[in-house]
Amino acid sequence: MTINSFDTVLVANRGEIACRVIRTLKAMGIRSVAVYSDADAGARHVREADTTVRIGTAAAADSYLRIDAIIEACLQSGAQAVHPGYGFLAENVEFAKALDAAGIAFIGPGIDAIEIMGDKIRSKNHVMSYGVPCVPGIAEPGLSDEALIEAAPGVGFPLLIKPSAGGGGKGMHIVERLEDMAATLLTARRVAASAFGDDTLFLERLIQSPRHIEVQVLADNHGNVIHLGERECSLQRRHQKVIEEAPSPLLESLANGAEVRARIGEAACQAARSVRYSGAGTVEFLVSDQDPEHFFFMEMNTRLQVEHPVTEMVTGVDLVEWQVRIAAGEVLTVAQSDVVLEGHAVEARVYAEVPERGFMPSIGEIMMLRERASNDPHVRVDSAMLTGLSVSGDYDPMLAKVIAWGPDRKAALDTLDHALGDYTLLGVHTNVEYLRLLVNDDDVRAGRLDTGLIERKLDGMEFRQVSDVELVAAAMLNRQVLAPAGTAAPWNAADGWRVGAPAPWKTTVGRPDGGLATVGLTVDGQGFTARVDSGAEHSASLRPGSAGHAVLVLDGVEHPFAHGSPSSELGTRELWLGSDGWSCRLEILDREARLQRILAGIQREEGAADPEVRSPMPGTVVSVSVHNGDHVEAGDVLLAVEAMKMEHQLVASVSGTVHLSSKTGDLVKADQVLATIHVAAEPAPEVSAENQKDEEV
Template sequence: MDKLLIANRGEIACRVIRTARRMGIATVAVYSEADRDALHVAAADEAVFVGAAAARESYLDIDRIVAAARDTGADAIHPGYGFLSENAAFARRLEQEGIVFVGPTAASIEKMGLKDSAKALMKKAGVPVTPGYQGDDQSLQRLEKAAQAVGYPLLIKAVAGGGGKGMRRVDDPEDFAAELIAAKREGENSFGNGSVLIEKFITRPRHVEVQVFGDTHGNVVHLFERDCSLQRRHQKVIEEAPAPNLSERTRERLGDAAVRAAQAISYTGAGTIEFILDTEAKDKDGEPPFYFMEMNTRLQVEHPVTELVTGTDLIEWQFRVASGEPLPLAQAELAVQGHAVEARLYAEDPESGFLPSTGRLTTLAFPAETGGVRIDSGVAEGGEVTVHYDPMIAKVIACGPDRETAIDRLIGALDRTVVTGVKTNREFLARLIDQPAFRAGDVETGFIGARLDNLVETPQPDANALILAAVASAVPPETKAGGTMFARFSGWRMNLPETRFADLFGADGEALRFTLTRAGEGWTLEGAASADLRSVQWSQDGKLTIVTAEGRLSAVTILSDDLVEVRLHGAAYRFLRRAEAAAASPSDGAVVAPMPGRVLSLLVKDGQSVEAGAPLLVLEAMKMENRLTAAIGGVVTGLSAAEGDQVAEGAVLLTIEPQD
């Protein structure tokens, strides 16, 4: 392998380029119209334009990707994850072209590409599968009959699905037909296949997956398990390795089942066997039973946690296996050391239902990759988050000798991450992993849903937060030495103690006045929170440490002309530095597009009466379906959108006139 083309974008493209460069492999990036200035384009040795911003006209266009490889003389292609990474037709085309595909064979992808046939294969190989229906008869009558046999609650899953797309939970038989139509439509739109399967819904499951690796010499190993139970809308949010609170027997059985699954299809390269673990049941040995869910025939987004606890570089393994080498390590040589946790930092607004947030990254700063912290990102300050691709900004990962240390380090890394220009889920992530139940390892896939209101609620500042905000505002880090005493010591007074004032305003508009008076080497703070400050120290990364008579306080502080933000133990407290009127006007009934997107379906028409909470339309943006509902009851008027329309953020789609 001399020259590698990366058929992907974002953080995975950047990561592949770094590993290839370390191994002396030349790299070629491909990019769309939306990615001309992207980080992976600048990082590669060469870059080739492959089409318009829409993925189907660029990153998903097999002919263009193959042409880019031929034109640049690339003898191998790494697909990353997503896009063409699990496309059997793409893998077969590369075989025909004589280009190395850094991934499994087309035959392996096909065997695991459809959930129904994959489950049949696994059952034959002795891998436990979830009870359900995987038949060819896709009629409503047959599927309803299967649903009755499985029992409610149940899951409808697109057979070609992944990432939660084409998946619906159904609790009531009356909802089955509507949810089936939605799952089939999403499966057809996302994967070109509207077929579904029905399976038993495990009421309190854990999502535990096993990293497997095979080579062309018949060797298959597992690199232990990861827990990916913390999910929202079937999308993973937090991943960790190893999975907490599992017995060694269950770990061994998971690893053995994963290896059998990979061997059953003569698998080569990196793959993941995903299992559902039933936390409310016990098998004959008193262990929680687990069932095969699906196989991802590619590298996973969460692979860094496995790398950190096994001391491996899985992309390097991919290159070596694709070059015909045997696996670098045998099963007996692999072991887990320590713990690692990963958080997916997205451009989205948790307080508005996690709607994607688009815009330019005016500020983007990450903590230094030291002390067990790792950052995988594919964007840079000044870059833009668009509607065309997944809105992930970075993966923030931390490791340590034990799980508690890894969690603490990840919270600290999230606290030191600064993003402006778009809204992010940074604060949500920090609060999430600081939950006592998560720290105890009591995880399952409903974890976030059960706590969502508390996780997105703005926290009320305590005394410590008030003290830190006051000091940060009144005693900011010194910028440059020099100048007059009046420039360097703004609180200096002739024949009087040095005094400084901080006027802040809480989120509710409450005025907060603080006075800091010099007392020896420290300060006396008076106001909404009083304290005797023995010392005040700033670090280069914006961390403020205060020693008071009661003890030490440390927090990351973000200062601007208008705002002081204090990040303390994962929570963020914001204080305005000037009064602002924020009187909200009552809703006028206008329904606006919360983001740019395409109208996938209209659920109402002009003149129709609706109740508050009724579904109005489905807007597709950033690969997700977002259902807009009525904030008030009334009559639909002024419907201006049609199915298939592309609408801008803020566009008025319809109005609801209140009824007397």
């Protein structure tokens, strides 16, 4: 088979990876086929493909995970091969078997490799027989909770519970004490079963101060196996990678770094050879920061990785192109001696989430987007975003990836920071500001990384807060909407004009924290005097910038920002402002909406716990731990909501009797009341017989 055997390739995925694969297929002259769910009918990957096929409704189980629908789409479009991207069916052995039975090529490894490496228990035992070092633990199929609890002391605490199937950190939990095992196993099994359809678990000793280092391999069907160096993926949150780079600063810092790179690279190649691997794959290792010359096999991902662009930028190798060529039977013409790592590359994942609120997923419509401010050849943005696109809770929250290259690590980090500062997306909350804080952290800059660094740093991160700059900008923009320049008659202008001294034109602004602020604007020559209810007074003027941008001059200082506002409803207008990679959502309230907000705030005593349990995000109720009428204590888990592949447990804020207003399987909105705690009234003080007699008299 030669490369000419593929003239049409179907991409069985969505989002940025589908767009990225389509880009390479176009460069190779291969016709691309996109599949889409109802939720993705207007998605970017659908627009960029040569042809498209609808495969189902929004739920992944009814669309992107439907093997029969993908095969039917291949037959309908004439695709001879399928590129699975990552996630969904990328490592599903039944999918590979079904394609093989239908005579359709799978752009990935053979069925045996997927089966062996797709089971973490089996893969560990398998590669150990080929001399690849593994993390100590217990990895046997079919272990019950009782067996795992019994084995835990022998593994040692702290330990890690891991699902045998799947990846991406889902179902992985750290356990510090034996008494926490039972409850954690219950959660881990539920998440594993939901995410992977397999709740098999195993235990590993937790490596202290661990570094997550992975090796990219390429292998053809003619016995050639090479590695393309390593990637450092130690900056993780909840076992999900956030920032990745190549090469690893740990290996770069070692005097014998080249020798360690050669050993870990050969171990990865040996793991690939053990299953006669074909295509692009990644072998993941844990390396202790305290003993960096020793490494332990964790797993092999039999697919392309999210972070593959950093390897492409330091090697110049298009991994997707080689995946296609190898699947078509070509011989790998890149030898190990040809692989040279030039410079340094860093990638940051842009997620739809709110870091300040525990990384709650965010949904909404993108009202403004600017992902690149310049054509810097050292910056790459892999994205599926479009202005007007709706970001729902149906799929993973990753929106895009920003990748930067530099001649050295400092230059790469500087370039990435600048690129993130230029990234503007309004309408959906993102983690871009958080990424910039990480990139500029002293330990990150020094290369002092481990998988627990983000969790340790989070509480000390100082996120930018809404200031008078944003409040005044909101008031100025609102005035432009209600009192645009050029209004003919002063009597019809909503600008506070009156005979005599000018009255302030007041705007009530809802802050992100739920508080209210009032800004008064008074005409002052060519500009305004702005008075904020905090007591501050500023001189202010506003001038338009490029489309969707403006410059606020506050007390003589220029503040450029992007802005956008969707349609208003029920007396409240939503307004988004953004600059330097930071954005915020404000609300412009009319008098009625302001009054309702104030009344709602005084109905509960200041500082009192809210008896209403609300969903922090839009999603699905996946479990309910109590029944109507149960007595619960403050802190008890009531139910769990899942969205964008993230599960969040909701707890009682007060003690009392619970009343549920949701059940397992319900689709819920952000801030929807899911349960209410009825606090028992304080019992009346007992009255003695003598006092009672006195009262009767």
